[in-house]
Structures are given as C-alpha cells and as structure tokens.
Amino acid sequence: MDSPLRVAHYVNQFFGGIGGEDAANVGVSLESEPVGAGRALQQALDGAGSVVGTLVCGDNYFNEREAEAVAAIKGHLEALKPDILVAGPAFGSGRYGLACAEVCKTAQALGIKAISGMHPDNPGALSGWPDVVMVPTGETSADMPQALAAMVRLAGKLGRGEALGPAETDGYMPRGVRRVHDRQRPGYQRALDMLLAKLKDQPFVTEVPIHAPEKVEPAVPVTDLSRATIAMVTTGGLVRKGNPDKQVAANASRYYRHSVAELQSLSGADWEAYHAGYFNHIVNSNPNYILPLNFLRDLEADGQIGGVFSSIYALPGVATPVAMSCDLGRSIAQDLVNSGVDGCLLVAT
Amino acid sequence: MRLEMGTFPVERITFGPETCYADGHLQVDKDAVAEAVHADPRIASVDLEVAYPGESARIWPVRDVIEPRIKVEGPGVIYPGTAGRAITTVGEGRTHRLSGMGITEVSSVNWHDAGGDFVEVYLDMSGPWSDLIPLSQLIHLCAVVEPDPGLGNEAQNDAVHKAALVVNDQVAAATRHLTPPQQEVFELREVDPGLPKVIYIWCVHSPQAMSGSPTAFCTTTYGLTQLTPPWFLHPNEILDGALTGPYRTAFAMSWTVANNPMLLDLYRRHGVDWNFLGVIALRTEWTTQHEKQLMANQTAKLAKFLGAQGAMVTWDAGGNEFIEVVRTIQACEQLGIKTVFLTSEDDATEAAPTMLEPLPEANAIVSTSFFKTRTLEVPDLPPVDRVIGLQHKDIGPLRDQRVPAAGQLPPPPRHDDHYGFTTMSCIEY
Numbered sequence: 001m002d003s004p005l006r007v008a009h010y011v012n013q014f015f016g017g018i019g020g021e022d023a024a025n026v027g028v029s030l031e032s033e034p035v036g037a038g039r040a041l042q043q044a045l046d047g048a049g050s051v052v053g054t055l056v057c058g059d060n061y062f063n064e065r066e067a068e069a070v071a072a073i074k075g076h077l078e079a080l081k082p083d084i085l086v087a088g089p090a091f092g093s094g095r096y097g098l099a100c101a102e103v104c105k106t107a108q109a110l111g112i113k114a115i116s117g118m119h120p121d122n123p124g125a126l127s128g129w130p131d132v133v134m135v136p137t138g139e140t141s142a143d144m145p146q147a148l149a150a151m152v153r154l155a156g157k158l159g160r161g162e163a164l165g166p167a168e169t170d171g172y173m174p175r176g177v178r179r180v181h182d183r184q185r186p187g188y189q190r191a192l193d194m195l196l197a198k199l200k201d202q203p204f205v206t207e208v209p210i211h212a213p214e215k216v217e218p219a220v221p222v223t224d225l226s227r228a229t230i231a232m233v234t235t236g237g238l239v240r241k242g243n244p245d246k247q248v249a250a251n252a253s254r255y256y257r258h259s260v261a262e263l264q265s266l267s268g269a270d271w272e273a274y275h276a277g278y279f280n281h282i283v284n285s286n287p288n289y290i291l292p293l294n295f296l297r298d299l300e301a302d303g304q305i306g307g308v309f310s311s312i313y314a315l316p317g318v319a320t321p322v323a324m325s326c327d328l329g330r331s332i333a334q335d336l337v338n339s340g341v342d343g344c345l346l347v348a349t
Numbered sequence: 350m351r352l353e354m355g356t357f358p359v360e361r362i363t364f365g366p367e368t369c370y371a372d373g374h375l376q377v378d379k380d381a382v383a384e385a386v387h388a389d390p391r392i393a394s395v396d397l398e399v400a401y402p403g404e405s406a407r408i409w410p411v412r413d414v415i416e417p418r419i420k421v422e423g424p425g426v427i428y429p430g431t432a433g434r435a436i437t438t439v440g441e442g443r444t445h446r447l448s449g450m451g452i453t454e455v456s457s458v459n460w461h462d463a464g465g466d467f468v469e470v471y472l473d474m475s476g477p478w479s480d481l482i483p484l485s486q487l488i489h490l491c492a493v494v495e496p497d498p499g500l501g502n503e504a505q506n507d508a509v510h511k512a513a514l515v516v517n518d519q520v521a522a523a524t525r526h527l528t529p530p531q532q533e534v535f536e537l538r539e540v541d542p543g544l545p546k547v548i549y550i551w552c553v554h555s556p557q558a559m560s561g562s563p564t565a566f567c568t569t570t571y572g573l574t575q576l577t578p579p580w581f582l583h584p585n586e587i588l589d590g591a592l593t594g595p596y597r598t599a600f601a602m603s604w605t606v607a608n609n610p611m612l613l614d615l616y617r618r619h620g621v622d623w624n625f626l627g628v629i630a631l632r633t634e635w636t637t638q639h640e641k642q643l644m645a646n647q648t649a650k651l652a653k654f655l656g657a658q659g660a661m662v663t664w665d666a667g668g669n670e671f672i673e674v675v676r677t678i679q680a681c682e683q684l685g686i687k688t689v690f691l692t693s694e695d696d697a698t699e700a701a702p703t704m705l706e707p708l709p710e711a712n713a714i715v716s717t718s719f720f721k722t723r724t725l726e727v728p729d730l731p732p733v734d735r736v737i738g739l740q741h742k743d744i745g746p747l748r749d750q751r752v753p754a755a756g757q758l759p760p761p762p763r764h765d766d767h768y769g770f771t772t773m774s775c776i777e778y
Contacts, residue, residue: 130700166776174777176700180718180725181776187769188611191661191691191715196622198687198713199545199659207774208694208714210707248746277668279463279561318668322701 005049005159008082008112009038010073010103012096015088015141016056024060024095028072030080031056037144041086044148048156053080055103059095062102069099070106077110084159089117089147090124092139097124104132113158117151120173129211130175133158167209174209183207228342231309233332235317236283236290236349237275238266248316250276255315255328257335260308265294277318278349290347309341317348351536352423352585353443355529359450362399362488370523375447377490382519386494389515391508393495397516398737400453400474400489405734408491409471409742409754412458413595414451414484414604415513419521420444420589427521428590428603430572432511440585445524450488451604452520454513455738456495458505460567460597461560467748469761470599478730478760482599483770491737492516506566510594535585537627540620547623548657549584549615550648550681552664552674554596555632568594568601568665570630576640579648580630581655584616592630598720598765601665609768611663611691626655631677633670641673649680657681660688665767667695667720671705682710689713693720693765694775703775718773720765727760 013023017036034042034051042051055073062069077085085107087100097116101124104114108131117135118124128134133154137147150171157164166181167174183190190207197204222228239247245256260266266287273283273290288294291312299305313332320328336344360373368378379397386395400406418427423442430436453472460466472478472485479485496508555576556565563575570580571591582591593603612628619625631648635641652660660681664674674690681688694703694716703719704711719725736754744750744759752758766773 164778166778168776176697176702177778178694178697178703178719178775179778181774182772183774183776184772186610186772187691187715187717187766187774188614189769190774191611191689191769192614192618192622194713194715195547195659195661195687195689198689199547199623204713206712206714207716207776208692208704208711209777210704210709210711210714211700211702212709213702213707243747246747251746276466277559279559281463281561321696321698323696323698326699326701 004047005083005156006052006081007041007045007049007155007159008053008055008077008080008085009034009041009051010055010085010087010100011037012099013056013058016054018056024058026058027061028055028057028069028076030054030076040144040148041152044152049159052082057099059099062099063095066102070102073103074106074110077107077112082112084155085112085114086151086155087114087116089135089137089144089151090122091137091141091143092119092122094123097122098127100124101128101132104128115151115155115158117147125173130177133164134173135171136173168205176211222343225305226303227306229307229309229340230296230305231312231336231341231344232291232293232296232347233313233344234291234347235315236347237273237316238271238287238291238314239274241270241272243274247274249274250316250319252315252320252328253324255313255332257311257313259310260293260312261310263293264297266291275316275318275349277316290349292347296345309339350440350583350585351534352440352588354533354535354588355443355445356531357445357447357524357527357529359447359488362450362490364397368519368523370447370527375450375520375523377520382516385519386512386515389508389511391497391500391504392512393497395512396493398491398493400491400737402474402479402486402488404474406474406737407471407733407754408453408455408489408737409739410455410457410468411453411470411472411599412456412468413454413510413513414487414489414602415454415517416604416607417447417450417452417517417521418444418590418607419518419525421525425589428514428517428593431569431594432507432514434514434572436571438586439589439591440583444589445521445529447521447524450490451484452513452516453489453491454509455491455493456509457739458496458509459502460506460556461562461565462502463560466556466559466597469597469763471761472599473730473733476731477728481727481764484599484602484604490516490520493738503562503564503566510566535588535616537583537619537625540624544620544624545658546626546656547615547659547661548626548652548655549612549628550631550652550660550662550677551592551628552631552633552662553592554666554670555634558634558636566594568592568596568606576632576635579644579651581651582628582630584612584625584628587612587628596665598763598767600765600767600770605768605770610770611661611768615661623659626657631673633664633666633673635673642676644673645676645680648677649684649686652681652686653684657686660686662688662690663768664692668705675704675706675708675711679708679710689715691715691717691769693717696721696724715769716774717766717769717771718775720763722760722762722764725764727764729757729759732756
C-alpha cells in the first residue's frame, strides 16, 4: 500500500478557528496539526493521508497584503514539503476563494500539487482558472462533507501523481483543456437526449462548458490626434502583388511588416488580397479598402493626425487558433509601442 | 403533406446492357447514361466507375455524393430547383431511394474562383480516413465529369452538377415501376397536444459573401444559394431534396443532407417524444453584425410564432458564421425556447474557448469533436492502388506542391460531422 500522503491545508481565520470578521486581519500562522475544518479533512482522508500542517491566514490580510502572505506561505510550504496542498473549501466566500486560488498557485510554482474547492461563482474560481484544480461546492459550509469527500478523492490522485480523468466524470470544474473523446453514442442521439431532458427540466451535462472570454481593457484615448503617429494594421490578407513573401491565405503563423513611407495610396498594381474568408476581388481592385492609406495621408496633410507610421502590418485573420492570434497581436503591439506609435487603426475583414 | 418513401437497398453495382434493379443488384447501362449526360453540350467528358468499401481506392476530387432518388407519385421533381430543374413544391406522394450507395460527382471544377474555398474532399474506401467518414461505407457510382474548359466557373459548376443529377435520374428510374422492399410513411400527423413542440433550425452556408455571386454553387434551397431570410420547410420537402447539394466537407454532401439522422430521428419520434413542427433553414455567412443579429432575431421570432418550446440547432460551416448561429441560440433562449446546439469545435490551444463567441445562453451543447483533421491528429493517409478522378493533387499551405493522388497524402483539412452521424466528441479536463 502507498505510504500516507503528506497533506498541507490552507484555511482562513474562520475555518482555522481564530475568529470571524474581527480576526480577518491576522497574518499567516502555521499549526502542526489539523485545526478547524482540517479535522474534518483529516477524517475524510481516512488513513490515505495525514494533515502535516495547517496554514491559517485572515482573509483581509491575504487580500490586502498578498505579497507578504504569499511569501510567508511559500516559506512554510518549502519547509513542510507536502505531497499536496488542500485549500479551503471556500464555498461562496469571495476573499477566501481568491486567497485559496493564490495559495494553490504558490504551491504549484514550487512543484507541489494543489487542489481547492469553492462555489463556481466565487471570484476565486475565475482567478484560479485554468491552472488550479477546483471542486465545485455549494455556497455555504452546509456542503462541507460532500465538498471534502470530492476534494480528498482528487487530492489522492494528484498527490500520488496520477492523471485526472475528465472534469465531468472526476467532478472538478472544467479547465478548458479539450481532448478527443469517443462517447459511444452518435451525436444526434446525444443531442436529442439533451433536448428531451431540457424540455422536461431534467438535469443534463453540456459537452462544451462555456467559459467567459478574457476581457481586454481598452487603451486610454489618444489625447491629441494632431500630434499623434498613427499606425495601420490589417487582418484582410494584404500581400504584395503576386505574394512574393508566400504568406498563407488562412491559419497564419506570422505577419508581415511593409514600408509605406514613400507611398500616398495603395495601388492594385502593387498590392492584392490573399485571404480565404471573403470575396477578394473588390480589394484587388482597390487595396485601400483593407488598409486606407490614402485617407490617412489626407488626414496627415490636413494636420488632423500628426503622421502615418512608416510601416504597416498585414496578415490574413481567418482560421487562426486563438493562442496564435494572441501571440501575433502581442508581437505587433509591442513593435508599435517600441516604435513610439500613439494610435493604431486596425482594419478587420 | 404525406410522403411514402420506398427504399431499394443496393449491395452490388455492375455495368450491363440496361439500367435495372433486382434483389440488391443495380445494373447500369454505362453508354446510355453517358449519352444522357452528353445531351448537355457543355459536358466535355464523362466516365462512370464503381468503388466498393474496403477497396484500396481513392476518389478525388469529391464535389458531391448524391443518394439516387426519384419521385414516382406526386408533384414536382426530386432535388428541385438545382441546375435548371423545376421548382414545384415537393414533399407529397411517393419517392423511391436507392440506399447503401451514392452517385459521386468527381470533377476538377472548383466552387468559385474568389478567395480560398477549394474543393478539398476526397474519399478513401479503406484505411484510417475511411474509418472516420460514414460515406466511405457506401458503394460509389462515380461520375467523373469535366466540362467545356471555355465556360465560366458558374456555368461549369452548373454543368457538372447537372450531369450528376442526370446520372441520378437515369439510375433511380430503374425503380420506378418496382415495389419497394422497404417502405416508410412520413407525415406530420396530429399528435397529443400535451407533447412539447420542437423545431429544427438547420443552418446552411451561403457562398454569396465568399464568391461575390448570388448564384454560386453550394447547398441549395430549391436551387437558391444566396443569402436569404430564414425559410420554413416541411421535412418532407427536404426528403425530396428541397435542401440539397454540397459544401466543403464529406459531411456536407447531398447524401448527408438527405440522410441527416437529426432530421430523421426528430421526425420518427414525432408523436412519441415531441411534436415536431418542421425545419427553419437559415442561411449563414452574413456580412455585418446588423444582418447577423437580424437573422438571429427573426429566426427565433419565427420559431416562437410556430409555437416552438424546444429547438435543435445544427450548422455546416465555420468562422464568422458562428455569430449568427450562436446569436440565434441566444435569441431562442431569450424567448423561452429551450435550445440544444450540435457543433464541432475549433482548436483549444492554451484553454482558449473552442466556441468563437462563448455566449452563456448556449448552455446545452453536443460536440462532434474538433473540425480540423490536424487537431484530430489524423495522420498522412497511405497510398492507394487506384484513384478515381484526378491523378494529382496540389498540397501545402500555398497549394504549390503537385503530388500524385495515389501516393501518401495529407488528409482533407476538415472532418466536421455536422449532423452527429458519429460518436466522436471532445471532453474537458
């Protein structure tokens, strides 16, 4: 039989038995045995593991002095060397959930496996996503026994270095890692089963959980356009005539930077579109549709913008995986920032 | 609207002095069929070849696979409206079909010459690609057709597809005076009013935005492929081919549309599990957000006024068309219509959503796995003994490497089981 797992447990001041809101400012402390909710955890482990240390921290302290809290926890974890860190469960408590997510990430950065549990709407669930394994729980500690049972089962797998099964069968919140899977029943039958369940208000499990997309903070507006250098980026698949750079028409893995310093306008004699997602002929007759250089030159001559940046950036924005799109976008943005560009006109198709 | 569907199973196809059917054996008079095809002066060449499941054979390029059907009673013609056929409303009377086979339209003619929408489908009759494609389980009567090279692209498309439909008419006519071994009646009869009312929202690609032409070839509705507001179709109309024709995957062929298991199961469980109201066919690849949202709103409104309490949504495309599809789901849910979406998935790199616009209203999704063969890790496909059709294929991201079609080939870029034929899916970790 495997030797019992060494389990470290993270709890807040309340579940650590220090106190309620009045004790939320206490700093990190280490107990060498299970305390508070940890006793229930020790019980749930049922011999498969042993709580070798309990880290307690006030929710306010953690969220207001996160760097110090994380440093202290890191030190304790390095000393404890647990096989697995269990954080929470935090249920519906937002500050506790955020702390649990951070503590798990801290452990994982040290190479220590970690697991938490909380209500799916807890902000900590989003903050820990997708790196931290989390068990969905109810909103209150009334759900403690079920939550701990599920967490302990997964803690055992993680602590022993076993791979987790799919989220919907292993009972953790899906983390966006999608793998091919044979469901042994044709898609149309599964879809009609799901429709029937939905119509009857019976439970069903979607095969594609929806995760809220990343929110991007807009940049602050350009304060004075008449002094601003404006760059142009197009995802319309603009290429030099004949595509001498051999850019692809879809699923791009790079973008091209071309100088337009000497140009007043784009001519169909020199430029064309190579893009697998729209009717290219219109652009071939007038490439300024996807990169309106002529209009920007007018604004420049008028003094309405300070100047047009000397280079343009082009790629086909079609069928590119999101991660690659993010990389390409970041690279273009960094190049623009390094070049002192103040604003950018992105022409999408 | 009542339709009797007579089925003639085909287990063997041979060439002989007359076109006839008996006991699973289809005999085809090759010369007579070729002569009928050549009645259209736009056709330069035609040949017929047969491929069986399990053979070391590859069919390339596959523009369409058509199930042989013929209307033997009732108004109109089968596969109406395409390639100049009558547009009389179909769906009543009696139709015969030859099951277990397809008439496979093989030609070098591309869909259109704008953008990058190339015919990329090929079928292997054995090996790993055949395991992934239900059409490879059919016996294929391949019509290898080339049109007059002097014609414009749309005329070539029309001529080639018309030729395949002529083969359909010639072959299916063999069953006209026979009694079908199997028969099924399709009718949306009155049912228990307590059953939930269900609509099928069937999204089909329009090539109009890509090609710049309202008449480019693709899946048609009574011959139309242009961007049009949602259509209400009786399922019998679809069984008679009112919705037919191919798009760019082996799951978007006339055969898969005519045999869409989602449509058939919705229909067969009418009066048992639900009250099936019919089909709203929604064209996709609108250009502006205004158009996309309007189509979503109007589709949901139409479903609501038809009395729908539940909706099944499928689609056959990718990319920007997702917006009108998922907005339709959202609009249905906002009107209280319980909606399920069957779809393939895009790459899930670094936990990126596989749904282009992940709206929370799309809370009941069935996945038919990744649509890209690259993401599915389909290997390069092994050489074959025989190629029916073009003997070369242009491959590579720029399509600038010409290789023998009989040799090892990268798989077509898309798998994409649009209607849930297979058990393939994804699961989340």
